[in-house]
Structures are given as C-alpha cells and as structure tokens.
Amino acid sequence: MAEKKTLLIVCGGIEAVHGIARAKEMDLHVVVSDRDPDAPGFAIADDRLIVSTYDAEATARAAGDYARTVRPIDGVVCIGADVPVTVATIAARLGLPGISLEAARLATDKLAMKQRFAERGVPIPWFASVESLSCLERHVAERGRDLVIKPVDSRGGRGVQRLNTNIDLALAFERAKAESPTARVMIEAYLSGPQVSTESLMLNGICHTPGFSDRNYEMLERCAPWFIENGGDLPSRLPEDVQSLVCDTVQAAGRALGIANGNIKGDIVVHEGRPYVIELAARLSGGYFCTREIPLNTGVDFVGCVIRMALGEAVSPCDLEPRFQRAVVQRYVFPEPGRILAIEGVDRAASVPGVDEIVVSARTGDVVPPATSSHARAAMVLASGTTYDAALAAASAAVNAIRITTAASPS
Numbered sequence: 111m112a113e114k115k116t117l118l119i120v121c122g123g124i125e126a127v128h129g130i131a132r133a134k135e136m137d138l139h140v141v142v143s144d145r146d147p148d149a150p151g152f153a154i155a156d157d158r159l160i161v162s163t164y165d166a167e168a169t170a171r172a173a174g175d176y177a178r179t180v181r182p183i184d185g186v187v188c189i190g191a192d193v194p195v196t197v198a199t200i201a202a203r204l205g206l207p208g209i210s211l212e213a214a215r216l217a218t219d220k221l222a223m224k225q226r227f228a229e230r231g232v233p234i235p236w237f238a239s240v241e242s243l244s245c246l247e248r249h250v251a252e253r254g255r256d257l258v259i260k261p262v263d264s265r266g267g268r269g270v271q272r273l274n275t276n277i278d279l280a281l282a283f284e285r286a287k288a289e290s291p292t293a294r295v296m297i298e299a300y301l302s303g304p305q306v307s308t309e310s311l312m313l314n315g316i317c318h319t320p321g322f323s324d325r326n327y328e329m330l331e332r333c334a335p336w337f338i339e340n341g342g343d344l345p346s347r348l349p350e351d352v353q354s355l356v357c358d359t360v361q362a363a364g365r366a367l368g369i370a371n372g373n374i375k376g377d378i379v380v381h382e383g384r385p386y387v388i389e390l391a392a393r394l395s396g397g398y399f400c401t402r403e404i405p406l407n408t409g410v411d412f413v414g415c416v417i418r419m420a421l422g423e424a425v426s427p428c429d430l431e432p433r434f435q436r437a438v439v440q441r442y443v444f445p446e447p448g449r450i451l452a453i454e455g456v457d458r459a460a461s462v463p464g465v466d467e468i469v470v471s472a473r474t475g476d477v478v479p480p481a482t483s484s485h486a487r488a489a490m491v492l493a494s495g496t497t498y499d500a501a502l503a504a505a506s507a508a509v510n511a512i513r514i515t516t517a518a519s520p521s
C-alpha cells in the first residue's frame with residue numbers, strides 16, 4: 111500500500127477542528143502544530159508539534175526536524191489562524207507549494223496591503239498611517255470624524271474603532287496601538303454599506319469564489335465604537351451584478367498581492383453600490399465559513415480543494431462550482447460579561463430542526479469580556495433550510511435555547 115501523504119496544519123484551535131477532520135477523511139497523515147498542548151485539534155491529529163502558530167521561525171524549525179526525522183511533509187496549510195507568514199516560511203523551507211513570503215507579509219500588514227492596493231488600482235477606503243496622537247488630530251481636523259482607527263497588524267477586530275462616536279481620540283489611539291504587536295496604527299475612511307465575506311481560490315490567476323456571505327452587523331450601533339459581527343447569511347441577497355463586481359474586485363486584490371494560485375478571504379464593503387476592499391487575508395477563513403458554511407450552502411468542498419492544492423495536486427474550476435444554493439444562517443451567542451457560572455440548553459438547541467452545528471467555545475469558569483471584539487462570543491450556531499426565513503428561524507430558536515449565566519448577569 112502506498113504511504114499516506116503528510117499534511118501539516120498550522121493551528122489546532124477549535125475553529126480548525128472541522129478542517130483537521132476533513133484532512134483525516136482524505137486519508138492523509140495529519141500533523142497539527144499549536145502552542146497549546148490542550149488544543150482541541152490535537153485530539154484527532156496523527157502527530158503534534160507544540161509550537162506557537164505565530165512564531166514562523168520556530169514552527170518552520172519544528173516542521174523541518176519532523177520532516178527529517180519522522181516522515182516527509184507533503185503540504186502545509188493554516189486553518190482558523192491568521193498565520194500565512196508561518197505557512198509561507200515552512201513552504202519555502204521545505205520546497206512545498208504555497209504563496210510567496212512577500213504575498214504572505216503583505217496580507218498580514220494592513221498598511222502595506224493598502225499601499226499595494228492603491229498602487230494597483232484596487233478600490234479601497236482612503237487610509238493613512240498614524241504615528242502619534244497629534245497626527246491623528248491633524249487628520250481629524252482635515253477630514254472630520256467619519257473614520258476608523260485600527261492596529262496595522264492585529265486580528266479579530268481587536269482595537270478597531272469608529273471615530274464618529276464621541277470617542278476620546280487619545281483613548282482610541284492608545285487602544286489601537288496596544289493591540290498592534292509592532293505598535294503601529296492606521297486610519298481609514300469609514301465606508302457605510304453592506305459588508306460581505308468572500309472565500310476564493312485563485313487558479314492560474316483566475317479567481318473562483320464559492321464563498322459569498324452577507325455579514326450580519328445588527329449589533330453595530332449597540333456595540334459602537336467596536337465592530338461586532340454577529341454571523342452571516344448565505345446565499346447573499348445583494349443583486350447579481352453587485353456580487354459579480356465584488357468577485358472581480360477580489361480577483362484584482364488577489365492578483366495585486368501576487369497570488370496566482372492560493373486561497374484568499376475577502377472582507378468587502380459595498381459602499382454606494384461599489385465594492386471596496388477592507389482586507390484580503392491569505393489563509394482559510396475562521397469562524398466556520400470555509401469548513402461548514404460553504405459546504406452547507408453550495409456543496410463545494412472548499413477545504414478539500416485547498417488541501418489538494420497545498421499537496422501539489424490538481425484542482426479544477428469545476429471543483430469550485432456551487433452544486434446548489436441552500437440558505438444558511440450563522441449567529442453567535444454573546445453572554446453578559448463576567449465569569450461563566452453555567453452553560454445550559456445546548457442539547458435543546460442542537461435538536462432544533464434545521465440546526466446543523468453548535469459549537470460552544472466557552473467553558474464554565476471562563477471570563478467573558480465585554481463585546482469589544484470577536485472574543486466575546488461564547489457559542490456559535492449554524493442552521494440551514496430551503497428558505498432564508500426557515501434557516502433564520504432555526505438559528506434564532508437555537509440561540510435562544512442556549513443559556514449562559516455569568517456572574518454579572520441575574521441568575
């Protein structure tokens with residue numbers, strides 16, 4: 111019997127688990143790397159490397175040692191972690207397929223990325239680097255407060271704030287800076303309008319986008335100045351011509367980063383009918399988009415395609431063609447901030463007809479932070495149906511069934 115191929119998956123976090131399971135189904139020998147020895151993905155991995163996903167050098171060293179002493183590695187991907195530089199470093203070191211280190215670096219530095227997009231004519235919001243509070247004050251004096259301030263290199267919405275909310279500029283600047291590992295801050299014009307998440311695979315410079323979700327920002331005003339996304343809806347309800355403009359924009363963005371073959375995740379805002387790129391990530395999405403929502407919505411095995419590409423196997427455009435369009439609704443559970451005393455109703459939620467997945471990421475004893483980033487989410491619900499209304503009703507019933515009592519909330 112031929113030896114199984116070996117895939118390294120960088121990240122064993124809860125959002126990687128379905129992807130690791132998919133790799134196992136593909137009859138691969140799966141090695142998972144993560145800093146946390148208790149990472150849930152380790153439970154189904156064949157082998158484990160205990161090393162921080164963000165530490166590209168250390169992970170590449172561990173992967174190199176493994177490949178030399180245990181078995182050769184045939185491909186590397188990351189799932190549920192924004193670490194394309196780690197993946198590109200390993201791919202370059204071990205001679206595996208993957209995007210360039212330059213593309214990976216551009217994709218994790220919002221300022222460098224926006225500069226590249228500006229040079230290549232990809233539509234983006236106006237932006238500027240902000241070195242100091244007085245620099246911020248100068249921009250606000252010139253442009254007004256319809257701006258977003260953010261760390262140049264963070265994730266999960268941490269430190270991203272709207273400035274048109276009476277927020278103190280010094281506080282906003284300090285908060286954004288504190289979330290940047292390199293203490294760098296930028297501002298952008300705030301562009302109103304529907305936001306979408308896209309997930310695509312570039313094949314020989316052509317972008318195929320089976321993942322297209324309307325992001326749910328019903329909590330936007332309540333959580334201001336923070337941007338808290340509460341799941342999403344598929345298929346998109348944007349007009350076909352706008353969806354097609356979004357796909358063209360994502361392709362232009364992927365090409366601008368120099369990604370001819372590779373997967374890209376877009377955060378796009380449709381402002382006054384035209385798409386603008388907020389961000390393009392060079393990795394598989396988190397939040398169950400690639401692992402669960404795309405397959406439920408379209409029947410496309412997106413993670414499987416990305417894994418095959420990482421192993422140097424052929425992926426054809428037909429593999430990325432939606433087989434159907436089933437309504438899918440994702441929502442999150444945001445408990446009151448405080449220490450979790452009890453989590454109840456999960457089985458009841460899971461038994462609601464139409465519910466496909468419940469993931470409870472919080473545990474009793476955890477402290478739920480205030481809703482200032484995606485870290486305030488304690489559970490995720492995914493439901494599907496033949497109509498949007500049916501999927502939404504199922505997701506809402508499941509969210510309502512889950513009761514998470516915190517020390518701060520009345521018990």
Ligand SMILES: Nc1ncnc2c1ncn2[C@@H]1O[C@H](COP(=O)(O)OP(=O)(O)OP(=O)(O)O)[C@@H](O)[C@H]1O
Pocket residue numbers: 235258260264265266267268270298299300301302305337377379388389484
């Ligand atoms: N210029 C903008 N105009 C409108 N909305 C914006 C803008 N910049 C950011 N946002 C909103 O804030 C969210 C988070 O911003 P951004 O993607 O830059 O940060 P992040 O830390 O990478 O977050 P995530 O990991 O959730 O993508 C965006 O997905 C978008 O909804």
Ligand SMILES: [Mg+2]
Pocket residue numbers: 377389
């Ligand atoms: Mg983003």
